[in-house]
Amino acid sequence: MNTFNNDLPSMNSRRFLHAAVTHGRRIFVLGxxxxxxFDIDTKRWTTIPSMxxxxxxAVVLGDDxxxxxxxxxxxxxxxxxQWSPLPSMNTGRDGFAxxxxxxxIIVIGGYNYSECLASVEEYDPSTGEWR
Structure with missing residues (x-):
């Protein structure tokens, strides 16, 4: 029978309403x-520079x-x-996917503090534009 063995250490900080992405054998948790x-091989959490x-x-695209x-x-x-700014999205939104x-990068739905959104935006890194 398959069993799950949770021998993973806890994060350094508590989080909720956060995002997680992977790159190689690392997991990044943002909140x-x-x-x-989190490095899968060393089983250690490291804090990286703040946003x-x-x-x-959050998404990972190549090495970004x-x-x-x-x-x-x-x-x-x-x-x-290193962190660097990107162009602003066309529609302000929270709670989106x-x-x-x-x-x-495809951004879908969310809300703008007055209504839920059905809109979708796309970011093309080759042009640096949201549409």
Whole structure:
């Protein structure tokens, strides 16, 4: 019978309403403006540089972790370990989902503090534009 053995250490900080993404054998957990990285091989959590502000959704595209909230977005290059801003989304939103499709970032739904949204936006890193 298959069993689950949870011998993983706890994160350094408690979190809720956070996002998690993977890159190679690392898991990145983002919540508030803080980010922690879990290395599967060493089974250790490490704090990486904070984001400019708290974010809601995250995706990994190549060697970049892209995080979004409101109408703002920024990226963390997983090689250089540096944050940089991205162009603003067209619609401010919270509580939305994000995914990567064909090398582009797709942002779906959410709410804008007055209504739920059905809109979808796409970010093309080759042009640096949201549409």
């Amino acid at each position: 508030g403006d803080a980010v922690e990285m 400019r502000r708290g974010r809601c959704a 972790m892209i995080v979004m909230e409101g109408n703002e977005a920024e990226q963390y290059n997983l090689i250089s370990k 994000a995914a990567v499709l064909d090398g582009k």
